[in-house]
Amino acid sequence: MIIACSHGLHLARKIAKKLKQPYSELEVTHFPDSEIKLRFRTNLKNKKVVLVQSFYGNVNDCIIEALFAAETARDLGARKIILVAPYFPYLRQDKRFNPGECISLRTIAKNIDEDFDQVMIIDPHLHREKTLKHIFKISSQRLTANPLIVDYIKKIRNALIIGPDEESYKWAEKVADRIGCGCAILEKHRKSAYDVRVTLNKKIDLDDKNVIIVDDMISTGGTIIETAKLLRKLGAKRFTAICVHGIFANNALEKLRKNKVNVVACNTIPNKAARIDVSGLIADSLR
Numbered sequence: 001m002i003i004a005c006s007h008g009l010h011l012a013r014k015i016a017k018k019l020k021q022p023y024s025e026l027e028v029t030h031f032p033d034s035e036i037k038l039r040f041r042t043n044l045k046n047k048k049v050v051l052v053q054s055f056y057g058n059v060n061d062c063i064i065e066a067l068f069a070a071e072t073a074r075d076l077g078a079r080k081i082i083l084v085a086p087y088f089p090y091l092r093q094d095k096r097f098n099p100g101e102c103i104s105l106r107t108i109a110k111n112i113d114e115d116f117d118q119v120m121i122i123d124p125h126l127h128r129e130k131t132l133k134h135i136f137k138i139s140s141q142r143l144t145a146n147p148l149i150v151d152y153i154k155k156i157r158n159a160l161i162i163g164p165d166e167e168s169y170k171w172a173e174k175v176a177d178r179i180g181c182g183c184a185i186l187e188k189h190r191k192s193a194y195d196v197r198v199t200l201n202k203k204i205d206l207d208d209k210n211v212i213i214v215d216d217m218i219s220t221g222g223t224i225i226e227t228a229k230l231l232r233k234l235g236a237k238r239f240t241a242i243c244v245h246g247i248f249a250n251n252a253l254e255k256l257r258k259n260k261v262n263v264v265a266c267n268t269i270p271n272k273a274a275r276i277d278v279s280g281l282i283a284d285s286l287r
Contacts, residue, residue, distance in 0.1 A: 001021065001022050001023075001024065001042070001044065001047045001048065001049050001050065002015050002016035002019065002021050002022070002023050002024075002050045002052065003023075003024050003025070003026055003040070003042075003049060003050065003051050003052070003069075004023070004024070004025045004026060004052050005026050005028075005051055005052060005053035005062075005065055005066055005069055006026065006028050006053075006062075006065060007053050007054045007055070007056060007057065007062050007065075008051070008052030008053045008054060008084070009025065010054075010267060010270040011052055011054070011084075011086065011267065011278070011279050011282065012025075012052035014277070014279035014283075015050075015052065015084075015279050015282050015283045015286070018279060018280060018283035019283050019286060019287065022042070024040070024041050024042045025041070026038055026039075026040065026041075026051075026065075026069055027039040027040070027041055028065065036061075036064070036065060036068070038065065038068050038069055038072055040069075040072065040073065040076060043076075044073050044076040044077055044078045045076065045077035045078075046077060046078075046079050047077075047078055047079060048078075048079055048080040048082070049073050049078040049079075049080070049081050049082070050082045050084055050286060051066060051069050051070060051073070051081065051082065051083055051084065051116075052084045052086075052282075053065065053066045053069075053083065053084070053085060054085060054086045054087045054268055054269055055085055055087055055088055055089045056087055056089075056247065056269040059089040059090075063089075063108060063111075066083060066085075066112075067111055067112075067115050070083070070115035070116050071115050074115070080117045080118070081115070081116050081117050081118075082116065082117060082118045082119070082120065082286070083112065083116045083118070083119045083120070084120045084282055084286075085119060085120070085121050086121070086122045086268035086269070086278060086282070087121075087122070087217075087245045087247075087268045087269050088121045088124055090104045090105045090108050091105060091124055091125045091126055091127065091129075091135075092125065092127055093105050094106070094127055094128050094129050094135075095128060105129075105135065109135050109136050112136065112138070113136055113137045113138050116138055117138060117139065118138060118139040118140070118141070119132070119136055119138060119139075119140050119141070120140075120141045120143060120282065120285060120286075121140070121141075121142060121143065122143045122144070122145055122244060122245075122266070122268050122278055122281070122282075123142075123143070123144050123145055123146075123216050123244040123245070123268075124142060125216055125217055125245075141285060143278075143281055143282065143285055145244045145266045145268075145276065145278055145281060146171070146174060146175065146178075147178075148266065148276050148277075148278065148281065149175060149214065149242055149244070149266070149276065150175055150178045150179060152242065152264065152275075152276055153175065153179055153212055153242065154179055156210050156212065156240070157210060158208055158209050158210050159179060159181045159209070159210050159212050160181060160182050160183075160184070160204070160206070160209040160210065160211050160212065161175055161176040161179070161181060161182065161183040161184075161212050161214055162183075162184055162185075162186065162211055162212065162213045162214070162227060162231070163183070163184070163185040163186065163213075163214065163215070164186055164188065164198060164213055164215055164223045164224060164227045165185075165186060165187070165188035165198070165215075165223060166185065166187065166188070168185065168214065168215050168216070169185045171214065171215070171216060172185060172214050172215075173185075175214055182204070182205075184200065184202065184204045186198045186199065186200050186227055186230070187199045187200075187201065188223055196222040196223050196226050197226060198223065198226045198227050198230055199230070200230060200231075200234070204234075206231065206234055206235045206236040207235070209236065209238075210238045210240065211228075211231055211236045211238060211239050211240070212240050212241075212242060213227055213228070213239065213240070213241045213242070213261075214241075214242050214243070215241075215242075215243050216243060216244050216245065217243050217244060217245035217246070217247055218241060218243045218245070218246055218247060218248060218252065218256075218263070218265070219247045219248075219249050219252065220249050220250060220252050221248065221252035221253070221255055221256045224241045224256060224261060225255065225256060225259050225261070228241075228259055228260070228261050229259070238262075239260065239261045239262060240261070240262040240263070240264060241256060241261050241262070241263050241264070242263075242264045242265070242276075243263075243264075243265050243266070244265070244266045244268060245265070245266070245268050245269055246263070246265030246266075246268075246269055246271050246273050246274060247269065248271055248273070253271065253272060253273055264276065266278050267279075
């Protein structure tokens with residue numbers, strides 16, 4: 001049984017159709033005081049329930065909704081409850097950076113462990129924790145949209161893959177290797193969330209190249225914009241930024257387009273740049 005939470009509507013129906021499984025939508029009522037009430041519209045007794053909820057926008061509301069849904073499904077007799085979270089937040093808050101701070105990821109993981117039997121996440125933005133097994137006690141599955149992005153880039157002539165910072169090195173290199181094209185990695189110097197500088201330490205041939213800037217997620221877009229500015233000065237003319245998770249905070253998508261950067265994202269988060277569909281990837285992992 002595939003059930004769409006409020007932020008899983010864009011994917012859940014497609015997943016159910018590919019799997020030829022029953023589909024339903026969670027009924028969510030919002031009250032004036034910001035409380036919510038949930039209701040399942042179908043019988044869950046002895047069913048394996050897949051809750052699809054991508055944690056974007058107001059991520060805290062999304063998390064609470066998913067936890068309410070899981071506990072309710074358990075009360076209603078569900079045999080197994082799986083959380084499909086195409087985009088999962090708080091992964092950077094995996095340690096106490098300053099005295100007195102909450103380790104947010106640990107708190108969220110603890111609640112998910114209690115209410116779900118399994119969790120599936122697409123390309124989690126991991127930092128100090130290298131695998132999901134170090135975060136969750138329940139069964140966890142890390143999916144990757146890398147092959148889907150490779151297939152998309154293969155249609156682009158004379159591609160040159162650019163990783164905008166050191167963190168994207170392995171990711172960008174894997175994409176370039178699969179396509180059989182060149183790859184270069186920039187160095188990022190971040191002064192604040194909105195003040196970013198990038199540098200290139202080696203000479204690259206940009207003549208007649210379609211520059212493809214790849215990263216697992218785009219949030220403010222500052223790194224991508226600075227990368228495009230630098231490469232434009234070096235002679236590049238055509239830019240496409242491709243990511244798995246298009247967060248696009250503070251009108252980032254519009255800012256990128258104003259800087260003449262074509263933007264493509266996977267539909268882990270629904271937005272105007274989401275052109276790569278991950279529903280098949282999720283469905284295959286649920287078979």
